Amino acid sequence: MNEIVFKKVLCPNITMFKIKTPELVERAEAGQFVILRAYEESERIPMSIGGLDRENGLLTIVVMEVGKSSAEIVRMEVGEHFMDVVGPLGVPTHIEDFGGTCVVIGGGVGIPPIRPIAEALKDKGNKVVGIIGARSQDLLIFEEELGEICDDLIITTDDGSKGMKGFVTHALQKMIDDGENVKFVMAVGPVIMMKNIAKTTEPYGISTWVSLNPIMVDGTGMCGGCRVSVDGKSKFACVDGPDFDGHKVDFDELMQRQAMYKDQEKVAYDDYLHKCKIGLDRS
Amino acid sequence: MATEELAGIELGELPLKERPKVPRQPMPEQDPKERSHNFKEVPNGYTPALAVKEAQRCLQCKKPTCMNGCPVEVDIPAFLKLITEGEFSRAARKIKETNSLPAVCGRVCPQEEQCEVVCVLHKKYKPVAIGNLERFVADWEREHDEMQVPELAPSTGKKVAVVGSGPAGLTVAGDLVKMGHGVTVFEALHKEGGVLVYGIPEFRLPKVIVKSEVDFLEKMGVEFKTSYVIGKIRGIDELFEDGYSAVFIGTGAGLPNFMGIPGENLNGIYSANEYLTRSNLMRAFAFDDAKGTPIMAGKTVVVLGGGNTAMDSVRTGLRLGAERAIIMYRRSRQEMPARDAEIHHAEEEGIEFHFLTTPIKFMGDDNGWVRQMECLKMELGEPDASGRRRPVPIEGSNFTLDVNTVIVAIGNSSNPLIPRTTSGLDTNKWGNIIADAETGQTSRKGVFAGGDIVTGGATVILAAGAGKKAARAIDEYLKTV
Numbered sequence: 121m122n123e124i125v126f127k128k129v130l131c132p133n134i135t136m137f138k139i140k141t142p143e144l145v146e147r148a149e150a151g152q153f154v155i156l157r158a159y160e161e162s163e164r165i166p167m168s169i170g171g172l173d174r175e176n177g178l179l180t181i182v183v184m185e186v187g188k189s190s191a192e193i194v195r196m197e198v199g200e201h202f203m204d205v206v207g208p209l210g211v212p213t214h215i216e217d218f219g220g221t222c223v224v225i226g227g228g229v230g231i232p233p234i235r236p237i238a239e240a241l242k243d244k245g246n247k248v249v250g251i252i253g254a255r256s257q258d259l260l261i262f263e264e265e266l267g268e269i270c271d272d273l274i275i276t277t278d279d280g281s282k283g284m285k286g287f288v289t290h291a292l293q294k295m296i297d298d299g300e301n302v303k304f305v306m307a308v309g310p311v312i313m314m315k316n317i318a319k320t321t322e323p324y325g326i327s328t329w330v331s332l333n334p335i336m337v338d339g340t341g342m343c344g345g346c347r348v349s350v351d352g353k354s355k356f357a358c359v360d361g362p363d364f365d366g367h368k369v370d371f372d373e374l375m376q377r378q379a380m381y382k383d384q385e386k387v388a389y390d391d392y393l394h395k396c397k398i399g400l401d402r403s
Numbered sequence: 404m405a406t407e408e409l410a411g412i413e414l415g416e417l418p419l420k421e422r423p424k425v426p427r428q429p430m431p432e433q434d435p436k437e438r439s440h441n442f443k444e445v446p447n448g449y450t451p452a453l454a455v456k457e458a459q460r461c462l463q464c465k466k467p468t469c470m471n472g473c474p475v476e477v478d479i480p481a482f483l484k485l486i487t488e489g490e491f492s493r494a495a496r497k498i499k500e501t502n503s504l505p506a507v508c509g510r511v512c513p514q515e516e517q518c519e520v521v522c523v524l525h526k527k528y529k530p531v532a533i534g535n536l537e538r539f540v541a542d543w544e545r546e547h548d549e550m551q552v553p554e555l556a557p558s559t560g561k562k563v564a565v566v567g568s569g570p571a572g573l574t575v576a577g578d579l580v581k582m583g584h585g586v587t588v589f590e591a592l593h594k595e596g597g598v599l600v601y602g603i604p605e606f607r608l609p610k611v612i613v614k615s616e617v618d619f620l621e622k623m624g625v626e627f628k629t630s631y632v633i634g635k636i637r638g639i640d641e642l643f644e645d646g647y648s649a650v651f652i653g654t655g656a657g658l659p660n661f662m663g664i665p666g667e668n669l670n671g672i673y674s675a676n677e678y679l680t681r682s683n684l685m686r687a688f689a690f691d692d693a694k695g696t697p698i699m700a701g702k703t704v705v706v707l708g709g710g711n712t713a714m715d716s717v718r719t720g721l722r723l724g725a726e727r728a729i730i731m732y733r734r735s736r737q738e739m740p741a742r743d744a745e746i747h748h749a750e751e752e753g754i755e756f757h758f759l760t761t762p763i764k765f766m767g768d769d770n771g772w773v774r775q776m777e778c779l780k781m782e783l784g785e786p787d788a789s790g791r792r793r794p795v796p797i798e799g800s801n802f803t804l805d806v807n808t809v810i811v812a813i814g815n816s817s818n819p820l821i822p823r824t825t826s827g828l829d830t831n832k833w834g835n836i837i838a839d840a841e842t843g844q845t846s847r848k849g850v851f852a853g854g855d856i857v858t859g860g861a862t863v864i865l866a867a868g869a870g871k872k873a874a875r876a877i878d879e880y881l882k883t884v
Contacts, residue, residue, distance in 0.1 A: 143636055143637070144636055147635070147636050147637070157593055157630075161686070161693045161695040162695060163685070163695055163696045164593070164685070164696075188694065203593065204593045204629070204630040205630070206591070206593070206630045206632060207632075207635065207636065208635055208636065209632070209635060337677060337680055337681060337685065337696075338591075338592065338680060340591050340632055340635075340657070340818070340820065341657070341658060341818060341819070341820065342657035342658065342659070342676055342680075342818055343659065343674055343676045343677035343680050344659045344661065344673075344674040344676065344677055345673075345674075345677040347668060348668075349668060354661065354663075354667070354668065359820070373668055373771065376670060376770060376771030377668065377670060377771065379670075379770070379771075380670045380671075380699070381697045384690065384697035385697070387694065388694040388695075388697070391694050392694070
């Protein structure tokens with residue numbers, strides 16, 4: 121159970137895993153997430169679903185190393201087992217025939233989760249344009265996978281090493297300016313990116329949904345740690361989300377709440393890296 | 404079984420007249436100053452000598468009122484008699500005929516409201532320390548490795564699904580497996596025990612005890628599936644398709660209540676569920692060593708609420724290093740629902756109590772951290788629906804308090820996941836599942852429920868009691884399918 125059957129380092133710090141969890145995969149839908157626990161003393165951390173291979177019961181997750189918990193995970197090898205993979209959690213992305221162009225936007229490690237969403241939108245008969253962005257071309261992931269699914273794929277890089285130089289927001293603005301009939305936007309990525317995408321579409325009243333990633337503990341709605349303010353009301357991202365109307369989310373509050381454990385995270389990560397150096401990293 | 408540990412102890416019964424003259428044996432406890440810096444249990448437990456002496460106080464009444472006080476009808480005089488004979492493990496087994504969680508109940512039951520308050524000795528003397536003795540024998544059995552799997556009834560060939568591994572679910576599972584039924588317990592979290600493992604701190608209920616109870620159930624044949632969220636990965640309808648003939652829902656009151664006042668999403672403000680889950684289940688209290696899950700350890704911790712969860716939260720805050728650990732409660736000490744024993748322990752540890760006070764908003768700094776709370780003083784007016792005097796704000800009594808960490812422990816509502824994803828399951832306006840008080844039968848055939856999901860937040864023993872009744876009703880029901 122929860123065996124890692126495939127591992128691929130996609131680019132520095134970003135690793136893709138395929139985990140065998142047939143029951144979960146059978147039930148899961150685009151936009152949902154799982155909670156992972158690597159080892160006994162590990163944190164419970166949420167991870168978006170990056171792919172669902174229902175035939176083989178394999179769940180794809182893509183992890184970026186940013187601290188101890190992600191560092192532990194990216195060092196796991198094929199054949200190892202996660203102590204827990206809980207899911208599928210959250211409400212699936214709302215998919216329908218939107219009667220126009222659907223734009224799926226992914227930034228950095230937010231790119232993989234838009235793949236199942238793009239697939240679902242295509243299945244419903246929508247025209248799907250993908251916009252993916254990274255700091256530079258060697259940090260760009262899932263280009264081939266999304267290229268196969270989307271009717272059109274636009275690439276942006278901060279440094280201009282590939283595609284359009286700039287942010288995904290610029291690419292979206294250009295699409296709108298060029299007269300594309302955009303009816304639905306789904307954005308997954310850093311909070312500041314999602315905030316800016318929502319700001320971009322707001323003057324046009326385009327339905328814009330974002331996948332929020334607050335800190336979580338249980339993921340089933342019993343602790344309230346993942347609460348976010350949406351339209352002035354408190355919602356739990358794990359059971360009411362993770363998708364929310366981007367024009368109603370208090371992104372600034374989310375960014376502040378995500379920073380709550382910065383100090384402890386640094387302590388844990390420094391300690392972990394030190395232990396790695398001296399070979400004591402496997403807990 | 405007599406061992407060297409019983410040397411020097413006078414076993415057997417005292418003459419009836421002598422018994423009331425023996426004072427209630429005090430429970431040895433950790434010193435308050437020391438224990439406010441560790442997560443070890445407060446009571447150290449009776450020694451065999453103390454246990455025998457205390458058990459000998461029981462008058463062995465012909466009509467034992469104590470048994471009526473017990474929500475699961477433990478045969479109290481019988482287990483006390485076995486203690487006087489030095490038969491500690493047998494006494495534990497006697498309890499387990501009716502209560503499968505004695506090590507837990509001996510620690511967390513409010514005996515002062517249940518068995519002990521109706522003890523015949525209570526009026527003129529002090530009641531028999533039934534809780535301390537239940538704890539003693541359960542611990543003895545476990546520590547001496549004398550837990551015996553009881554004889555199970557022949558297999559009925561029927562399977563029951565139990566959703567939730569808290570006290571209700573564990574009790575249902577234990578009783579049904581003894582009756583010969585197959586039992587699978589589904590638990591959403593990664594460890595079994597429900598509130599026993601995420602809600603009640605280590606210093607009140609060591610987790611090795613919960614694990615031991617779960618292991619015992621596994622030995623009896625109960626199957627546990629953790630990290631398995633019924634309502635997400637599988638629905639109740641599908642459990643019937645999977646071959647289960649009945650389902651018991653014991654998913655608890657896992658929906659935290661917030662005040663709904665401005666600033667409540669500032670960093671440093673927790674629901675009690677989150678705070679305790681981090682500390683207890685995720686062992687954040689050991690972050691300095693394990694560096695796993697973190698928790699904020701503010702210098703000034705304010706806990707809003709007056710129940711056992713509030714007590715657990717504030718005493719956790721103290722142990723995490725708070726210089727000031729404060730309970731803020733909108734009524735007075737008399738109205739506090741928490742156990743007297745825990746309030747007393749908290750007072751000894753130096754917890755501050757601010758009664759007749761309520762916050763009206765939280766103020767933070769530029770980075771979104773809570774720094775202060777504005778509060779109002781209250782006075783008590785007429786009784787409300789709960790029978791307790793209603794707190795009424797005193798105009799103009801506003802004041803400000805500096806804080807680092809705030810924990811909102813004002814109660815929990817029923818977690819909506821199962822009701823939302825199960826057809827034909829009636830709930831009341833608060834989201835609690837409607838179930839018959841004697842059988843746990845819900846509006847859906849073959850589906851039973853008990854514990855906090857039915858009553859709203861209550862106690863471990865009431866959940867266990869509901870589990871008992873439901874097991875009986877499920878057993879009857881299975882004979883008809």
